[in-house]
Amino acid sequence: MRLFDRTAQADARREAMTAPPLAAALPRRSAWPLALAVLLLLAAVLLGAAVGPAGIPLDAVVRIIVSRISGADLASSLPQQWQDIVWEIRLPRVILAGLVGASLALAGATYQAIFRNPLADPYLIGVAAGAGLGAAIAVVAGWDFTFYQMSPLTVLTFAGALSAAGVSYLLARVGRTVPVTTLLLAGVAIGSLASSATSYLIISSGDKGLEIYSWILGGFNDSSWDSMWLLVPYLLPAAVLVLAHGRILNVMQLDEEQAQQLGVNVERVKLLLIGVATLATAAAVSVAGVIGFVGLIVPHVVRLAWGPDHRQLLPLSMVLGAVFLILADVPARTIDAPSEIPVGIITALCGTPFFLFLLRLRQRAVF
Amino acid sequence: MLEIRGLTLSYGQRVALRDVSLSLAGGELLGVVGPNASGKSSLIRAITNVVTPRRGEVRLDGSPVRGLSQRELALRVAVVPQNPWLPDAFTALEVVLMGRTPHLGLLQSEGRADWAAVRRALEETDAWELVDRRIGELSGGERQRVVVARALAQEAPLLLLDEPTAHLDVGHQAAVLGLVQRLCRSNGADGRPRAVLAVVHDLTLAAQYCDRLAMLSEGRLVAQGSPHEVLSPQVLSSVYRTEVSVFTHPLTGRPVVTPAVNGAARSGRPLHGRRTR
Numbered sequence: 001m002r003l004f005d006r007t008a009q010a011d012a013r014r015e016a017m018t019a020p021p022l023a024a025a026l027p028r029r030s031a032w033p034l035a036l037a038v039l040l041l042l043a044a045v046l047l048g049a050a051v052g053p054a055g056i057p058l059d060a061v062v063r064i065i066v067s068r069i070s071g072a073d074l075a076s077s078l079p080q081q082w083q084d085i086v087w088e089i090r091l092p093r094v095i096l097a098g099l100v101g102a103s104l105a106l107a108g109a110t111y112q113a114i115f116r117n118p119l120a121d122p123y124l125i126g127v128a129a130g131a132g133l134g135a136a137i138a139v140v141a142g143w144d145f146t147f148y149q150m151s152p153l154t155v156l157t158f159a160g161a162l163s164a165a166g167v168s169y170l171l172a173r174v175g176r177t178v179p180v181t182t183l184l185l186a187g188v189a190i191g192s193l194a195s196s197a198t199s200y201l202i203i204s205s206g207d208k209g210l211e212i213y214s215w216i217l218g219g220f221n222d223s224s225w226d227s228m229w230l231l232v233p234y235l236l237p238a239a240v241l242v243l244a245h246g247r248i249l250n251v252m253q254l255d256e257e258q259a260q261q262l263g264v265n266v267e268r269v270k271l272l273l274i275g276v277a278t279l280a281t282a283a284a285v286s287v288a289g290v291i292g293f294v295g296l297i298v299p300h301v302v303r304l305a306w307g308p309d310h311r312q313l314l315p316l317s318m319v320l321g322a323v324f325l326i327l328a329d330v331p332a333r334t335i336d337a338p339s340e341i342p343v344g345i346i347t348a349l350c351g352t353p354f355f356l357f358l359l360r361l362r363q364r365a366v367f
Numbered sequence: 368m369l370e371i372r373g374l375t376l377s378y379g380q381r382v383a384l385r386d387v388s389l390s391l392a393g394g395e396l397l398g399v400v401g402p403n404a405s406g407k408s409s410l411i412r413a414i415t416n417v418v419t420p421r422r423g424e425v426r427l428d429g430s431p432v433r434g435l436s437q438r439e440l441a442l443r444v445a446v447v448p449q450n451p452w453l454p455d456a457f458t459a460l461e462v463v464l465m466g467r468t469p470h471l472g473l474l475q476s477e478g479r480a481d482w483a484a485v486r487r488a489l490e491e492t493d494a495w496e497l498v499d500r501r502i503g504e505l506s507g508g509e510r511q512r513v514v515v516a517r518a519l520a521q522e523a524p525l526l527l528l529d530e531p532t533a534h535l536d537v538g539h540q541a542a543v544l545g546l547v548q549r550l551c552r553s554n555g556a557d558g559r560p561r562a563v564l565a566v567v568h569d570l571t572l573a574a575q576y577c578d579r580l581a582m583l584s585e586g587r588l589v590a591q592g593s594p595h596e597v598l599s600p601q602v603l604s605s606v607y608r609t610e611v612s613v614f615t616h617p618l619t620g621r622p623v624v625t626p627a628v629n630g631a632a633r634s635g636r637p638l639h640g641r642r643t644r
Contacts, residue, residue, distance in 0.1 A: 022482055022489075022498070026460055244473050251465050253454040261415050261448070262521070263441030263469030308456040 033306055037319040041098070044326040048094035049086055051330050053337050056082050065091065088224075096223040096231070096287065097329040097343075098322035101294055103235045103284040105321020107277040108295025109302075109314055110242050113249040114270055115180045122281040122295035125187030125274070126164035129194035131285040134160020136201040136212045153215070154230060154286045161282035164190050169274070177267055180256075183274075217342035218289030220329055227287050234283035238276040239318060245273060246311035253308070293347040294321055297355050304358045324351070368393050368562045369414070369525055373423035376406075376413050376586075383409035385586040386423070393524065394560030396551045398567045398577030400597070402607055405583040407566040408449065411527050414564075416440055427525065441469035445518035447511075449529040449566075455503030459513045462502060463488060466520030481520075484556065488519035492546060508539040515546065522556035528565040532572060540569070544576040570624040574598055575616070582606060598622040 050061045060078050064086045067074040075083060107122035115124065123129075134156035143152040168190045172183035198216075202209040248269055252259045256266045281295075298321045302313050325343070328350060332343040369391040376384040384406045391397050399407050412418045414425050416432050425432045427443050435443070445466070453462055466488065467481040477485075489495050494512045497505065505513065511531065518526060528547060532540040544567075551563040567573035573580055574594035582590040582597050584606040590597045603611045603624065610627040 022460070022486055026458070026464075247471070247476070248468070248473070250457070250461070251468050253457070254465070255452045257412075257417055258446075258448060258451055260417055260437055261441060261444075261446040262465055263438040265437045303456075308454065309461070 033312065034315055034319065037316055037323070040323050041319050041326075044323045045091075045094055045098065048097070048326045048330055049090045051334060052085070052090055053334070054082070054085050056086060061086050092225045092228065093220045093223040093329070093333075094326055096228050097220050097325045099228055099231045099235060100220075100284045100288045100291065101298075101321040101323070101325025102318040103231065103238070103280040103321075104291065104295035105298040105317040105324075106235075106239060106242060106314065107281040107284075108321075109299035109310075109317040110249075110273050110277040111295075112299055113252060113310060114273055115184060116253060117180075117184070118300065119296075120184075121292075122277065122284075123191075123290065123292075125168045125183060125278070126190040126194060127161045127278060127281050127285060128290045129191040129198065130164025131157040131161035131282065131290060132198045132212075132216045133164075133194040133201075134158070135215050135289075136198045136205075139208050139212045139215070140201050140205050149226070150230065158282050158286035160194070161285050162278070164194055165274075165278045165282070178270060180270070214342065216290050218291040218344045219332065219340055219342050220288055221333075221340055223287075230287050231280075231283045234276075234279045238280040241276050242273055243314050245269060246309075246314055249273075249310040249314075250308075289342075289344070291325070291344045291347060293344065293351050294325055297351050298324055301355060301358055304361075368428060369564065370426040370429075371410075371414070371423070372426070374410075374413055374420050374425065375422040376409055376418060376420045378418075383586055384413065384420070384583075387583070387586070387588045388423075389581055389588065389591070391525075391562050391564055393562045394551055395579065396548060396563045396565065396577050398565055398573040398580045398594075399583060400567055400570055400573050400580055401583035404585075406586040407583055408529055409586075410583070411446065411448075411529050411564075411566065414527060415444055415446055438469045441521065441523070443523050444525045444527060445521035445523040447514050447518045447526070447528040447531055449533060451514055453502045453510060453514070455501060457502055458498065459494065459500050459502065459505065459509075459516075460485075460498040462513050463494070463498075463516045463520050466517040469521065484522050485516075485520045488516040491519055491550070492516040507534050508536075508542075511535065511539070511543060515543070519550070524555050524557060524559055524561055526550065526561055526563045528563065530566050530568055533568060540572060544572060548576050570598055570603075571622070574621045574623070575619055594622050598624055 046058075046061065049065065050056065050058045060075075060082060063074045064078065064083050066072065068087055104122050108120070111120040111122060111124055112118060135153055137160070138153045138156040141152075145152055147155050165187070168183060168187040169178060171186040171190070172178050174182065198212070202212050205212070248264055251262055251264055252266065252269065254262070260266050299313065299317045302316045302320060306312055306316065325347070328346040329343050332341045332346045335341055369389070371387060371389040374384050374387045375382070387406070387410065389397075399410060401407055409418070413420050414432065416435070416437070419433075427435070427440075432440060463485055464477060464481070467477060467484065470481060471477065489498065492512045492515050494516045497509055497513060502510065502513070515531070531543045531547065535543065544565075547563055547565055551561050553561070555561040565577070567577070577594065579592065580590075580594050580597040581588060582602060589606060590602045598613055600611060600613050603613070612625050612627045614623045614625070615621070616623050
């Protein structure tokens with residue numbers, strides 16, 4: 001007994017599909033977008049290292065970088081000053097911007113997936129406000145210590161970011177579960193609490209207020225090769241764990257009950273991935289301040305361009321997040337040189353029109 | 368295959384199930400019927416460990432579900448939820464593939480066995496023409512077929528369906544229930560006959576397709592047995608608090624239930640008081 005109407009079209013389709021593998025009917029998940037993104041990343045790194053007030057020619061930049069990495073003697077004829085500028089000043093800054101961009105975009109994509117909410121960004125559960133409060137306290141208190149070679153500002157922002165997220169998570173717990181809506185609301189509440197405390201510290205501390213504010217706006221003006229070691233230990237495990245969950249995150253785009261009934265341990269995945277994404281965000285914020293927009297927009301751009309499959313969305317978001325922030329940092333440090341424009345202003349200023357353009361271009365469901 | 372003993376379940380103060388005991392063997396199609404809020408969906412949530420019962424237990428092939436991990440459970444029970452949320456941007460094939468989740472490790476991608484299971488599921492539900500369509504473009508009936516295909520791709524010996532015919536027209540209702548009936552007459556992936564438990568709102572439909580019915584009312588199991596035993600005018604009028612007429616279908620011999628319109632007026636309880644959806 002055949003109960004569904006079988007049309008001639010369906011028959012033809014079945015025949016066409018039983019012969020070649022059925023996988024051919026899946027939306028194409030090819031390697032070229034990632035390859036292209038990695039090429040873009042290399043180009044962005046090169047551009048970032050080549051642009052600046054010193055006017056070093058591109059071929060000299062390439063020779064300096066290649067000789068440093070490979071040990072080959074290609075750059076000895078170039079002035080030592082050029083070598084220092086490229087290798088000790090520009091490149092660490094470019095790499096740090098890339099790592100921060102990758103962390104924020106990865107965390108944003110993870111949060112959007114777990115919260116199933118297109119408005120989610122890495123600062124959703126109070127990380128930014130907590131970090132801001134930590135920074136404000138560090139500046140106002142004016143402590144002078146180093147903790148494993150980290151400044152009070154770094155330590156306190158990291159601690160502030162993690163405490164705010166941790167408190168939100170604990171507040172949102174209902175028995176054994178953490179409903180995402182409750183977590184979101186708890187994050188917003190903790191966030192506004194911390195923000196109001198920060199605002200008070202800013203307006204009540206005179207000149208130091210400006211210092212706090214400019215830190216919060218974010219930037220890479222004191223980056224060095226050492227500062228990336230503040231980030232890599234968090235970004236690396238976050239990247240490995242989140243990317244490994246790509247298929248699971250696709251399943252979690254159904255509601256949580258369906259995901260559970262398909263065998264996903266929803267609460268464990270939520271705790272694990274929110275945990276590592278928050279750690280990476282806190283680390284990024286503690287080295288570069290609260291840079292907005294990257295974590296929200298980059299995953300959306302990837303989704304608009306290549307669809308919702310997280311196995312592709314997550315790695316692409318990471319690489320393009322790095323590209324975006326490296327490129328945004330170039331005008332931030334050159335337009336008004338020698339002073340700097342906070343990079344968060346550039347990300348919003350340049351990212352928004354591009355995003356709106358994409359949004360108008362592709363008028364279909366993407367989330 | 369499925370054994371439920373003394374199951375009591377509550378959400379806060381509201382008791383959803385009281386001391387329900389049921390069992391289901393392979394090859395059987397059990398229809399769970401009852402008024403709104405009688406605990407039908409709670410039964411499915413308790414079997415799939417989404418909620419923790421206050422008392423009693425659910426066993427699958429002898430092992431209590433409380434002791435099973437989410438993944439082990441998904442290998443034994445597949446669910447077709449009522450009105451499931453599906454993300455519009457995914458294609459039907461991607462959603463059917465999600466049925467393979469419990470069979471795959473974290474870093475594993477779909478292999479030959481998974482594609483074979485998906486192919487069989489698409490075959491059984493005749494969902495081939497939908498594979499490359501986006502969920503957002505599908506009609507209600509088509510989405511339902513995709514979700515049933517996803518549950519079949521899961522290759523679990525027990526299949527639970529929560530109102531699979533809600534919001535479907537009569538043609539699609541017949542198609543879905545006919546499919547369900549066929550499923551429990553054919554063997555599952557492990558070579559054993561599948562067991563199917565379906566929550567069905569429409570009493571007449573349930574009676575035509577199910578071998579056995581269980582009637583829930585206010586969380587209690589009030590009747591269990593053949594369609595004729597469960598759908599007696601006495602049981603129905605007390606459970607639904609309205610008078611009904613039960614006929615015998617001239618072709619199938621199964622009961623047909625209609626409200627007794629005049630009787631309902633006489634009993635002083637207007638139909639819309641406890642009407643089924």
